[in-house]
Amino acid sequence: xxxxxxxxxxxxxxxxxxxxxxxxxxxxxLTDALSLLPHNAELNEDEGRGLAFRRAAAVLKFLPExxxxxxxxxxxxxxxxxxxxxxxxxxxxxxxxxVESTKRSERFKALKVLNGIFGVGVKTADRWIRAGIRYLxxxxxxxxxxxxxxxxxxxxxxxxxxxxxxAEADAVGEIVEKAAVSVxxxxxxxxxxxxxxxxxxxxxxxxxxxxxxxGREEGLMPKVVSRLESEGFLLYQxxxxxxxxxxxxxxxxxxxxxxxxxxxxxxxxxxxxEEGGAEQTGNGESLTPSGQEAWRAVRVDLVVSPVSQSAxxxxxxxxxxxxxxxxxxxxxxxxxxxxxxxxxxxxxxxxYLRASSEEEIFALLGLEFIPPSERNA
Ligand code: DGT
Ligand code: MG
Numbered sequence: 457x458x459x460x461x462x463x464x465x466x467x468x469x470x471x472x473x474x475x476x477x478x479x480x481x482x483x484x485x486l487t488d489a490l491s492l493l494p495h496n497a498e499l500n501e502d503e504g505r506g507l508a509f510r511r512a513a514a515v516l517k518f519l520p521e522x523x524x525x526x527x528x529x530x531x532x533x534x535x536x537x538x539x540x541x542x543x544x545x546x547x548x549x550x551x552x553x554x555v556e557s558t559k560r561s562e563r564f565k566a567l568k569v570l571n572g573i574f575g576v577g578v579k580t581a582d583r584w585i586r587a588g589i590r591y592l593x594x595x596x597x598x599x600x601x602x603x604x605x606x607x608x609x610x611x612x613x614x615x616x617x618x619x620x621x622x623a624e625a626d627a628v629g630e631i632v633e634k635a636a637v638s639v640x641x642x643x644x645x646x647x648x649x650x651x652x653x654x655x656x657x658x659x660x661x662x663x664x665x666x667x668x669x670x671g672r673e674e675g676l677m678p679k680v681v682s683r684l685e686s687e688g689f690l691l692y693q694x695x696x697x698x699x700x701x702x703x704x705x706x707x708x709x710x711x712x713x714x715x716x717x718x719x720x721x722x723x724x725x726x727x728x729x730e731e732g733g734a735e736q737t738g739n740g741e742s743l744t745p746s747g748q749e750a751w752r753a754v755r756v757d758l759v760v761s762p763v764s765q766s767a768x769x770x771x772x773x774x775x776x777x778x779x780x781x782x783x784x785x786x787x788x789x790x791x792x793x794x795x796x797x798x799x800x801x802x803x804x805x806x807x808y809l810r811a812s813s814e815e816e817i818f819a820l821l822g823l824e825f826i827p828p829s830e831r832n833a
Contacts, residue, residue, distance in 0.1 A: 468515060470533030472782035472833035473823060475518045479654055479832050483516040483523055486543055489555045490516070493542070495567060496558055498578055505538075507781075512539035514778050514833040523547070566590035572617050574723070574755065575605030608692035608723055612753035616723070619657035620754050628661050628724055628756055631689060632680070636665050639679040643667050648773040649757070654829040660755035662773055666766045677718035677760045684722075691753055693722040720758040727751045764810075765798050771814045772797025779831040787821055795821070 469475055481487060490513040494506035511534040516523065526544045529535050535543075545552040558564050569591055570581035589595050592613065602610070609616065629647055636643040646652075649662030665680065667673040677695055684690050696719050728744055728751060742750045761769035772780060787795040793809075794801040800809045800820060811817045818825045 468518065468532050471786050472511070472514050472518075472779050473786050473826065475514075475833065476826055476830035477514065477518045477779075477833040478830055481517045482521055483519060486523060486546055487513040487516050489546055489552055490539060490542060492555055492558055492564075495571075495578070496564065508534070508536055509539060510778055512536065516543075517833065562590065570595070573606060573613060574609030574616055575603055576609060605692070605694060605721075612691065612723055615753035616755055618752070620659070620661055622651060622656055624726060624754060625651045625658065625661040627726060628754060629663065631684070631687075631724075632663055632665075632756070632758065635680050635683040635687070636676070639683050640667060640672065640676050642669070642672070643676065646770060648759070648770060649775060652774050652828045653776065653832050655832075660757055662757045663759070664766065664769055664773060665758060665760045666763050666769075668763055670763050673760050673762055677720055677758065680758065680760075681720055681722075689725055691723040691725050693720055695720045718760045722756045722758065724754045724756045725751050726754045761798075767811050767813050767817060768795075768799055769797050771817055774828050774831060776831055776833050779833045782833065783821070783823075786823065791821055793821065 490509050493509045497503070497505040497509065515532055515534045523529060523543065525547065526540050529540060529543065542552045542554060545554075563585060566585045566589075567578070567581050570576055570584055570589070571578060573592075584595065584598075584600065587598075587600075589598050589600070592610065596610065625647065629645065633645045636645055644666050646664045646666075647662070648664045649660070650658040651661065665673065665676060667676070681690070681693055681695055685693070728748060744750050759769060759773055771783075784795050787793040787800070792803045794803060795817075800811065800817060801807070802809055809820050811820060815825050
């Protein structure tokens with residue numbers, strides 16, 4: 457009979473993209489604790505250490521049973537001494553001193569509040585904290601210049617920190633799809649992000665738009681956005697051109713294909729209750745019978761991709777973030793390839809490899825196909 461340690465060691469790859477990670481997490485207490493620590497590390501400009509904690513948490517998420525002792529964990533990939541110490545403390549004492557003191561620290565509490573504002577990243581939050589701003593009220597009176605995104609983030613703070621349900625995601629999907637098809641017949645919409653992985657709630661809703669005929673998707677984003685705007689669905693939107701040329705991942709492509717790939721970060725005005733409220737217009741001041749406001753704000757991200765890149769966009773925007781990161785690491789380190797949400801480039805052959813489905817991309821990378829529901833690393 458094999459020991460528990462052996463069984464586990466045989467099956468755990470150090471690459472999250474080689475592991476099937478469902479939404480069932482048998483070690484949530486441990487992974488919740490470990491996932492607090494990256495924030496601390498990253499705040500101290502130690503991204504490498506932050507990533508190490510994320511990788512450690514991802515290995516625990518993958519395990520088929522609750523961990524009861526650290527012995528079988530020794531020898532598993534990605535679990536360094538620091539992570540093991542935190543796990544050991546929790547298993548032995550019910551809590552980790554490091555995690556608890558992090559949670560209690562003023563700095564961490566402030567970071568959570570400020571980082572919870574749409575448009576505020578870790579760096580900005582850190583700058584504000586050092587300037588003595590810790591909560592929302594002081595921020596509003598501080599004289600800090602806020603971006604348009606941050607002002608919207610503050611205005612809708614409570615709504616945006618309320619998880620989005622699957623029903624709300626579907627309601628937004630109906631609205632977006634209707635708008636897309638009305639401005640471009642034949643347009644296709646796919647739910648991406650966490651909801652595609654089967655999550656029941658999300659911090660936002662993500663959609664990919666494309667058209668089966670290459671080039672027809674050009675100019676689609678501004679048209680969809682103005683349609684949604686004229687229907688009163690957008691509380692905020694910022695449309696950006698694809699920033700692929702500046703991105704970390706992969707060699708630059710021609711500017712013609714760059715111009716076609718657009719993103720829109722938005723805040724939707726979604727009617728409550730009867731979520732499929734496609735009839736909804738701008739007059740959202742009324743209250744529901746229970747006294748709630750008749751609508752709520754929901755973060756929505758839209759991406760438009762030419763069909764030739766849509767498999768890469770689909771893969772790149774389905775997540776999880778760690779899964780994506782690990783796929784790029786695998787491509788680079790094991791295959792000398794460069795993977796992005798646009799393309800796969802083979803640096804030895806010096807050419808782009810085409811793919812029209814996620815399955816093909818996994819195959820080109822020499823990876824077993826992992827369906828979205830098992831990419832929850
Ligand atoms: P959540 O927090 O419930 O919304 O969970 P997710 O997994 O939907 O996370 P989200 O919405 O931040 O990101 C979904 C995926 O899309 C993730 O794998 C990373 C990717 N993604 C998000 N923002 C960008 C971006 O600005 N550029 C690119 N290339 N990818 C992005
Ligand atoms: Mg999302």
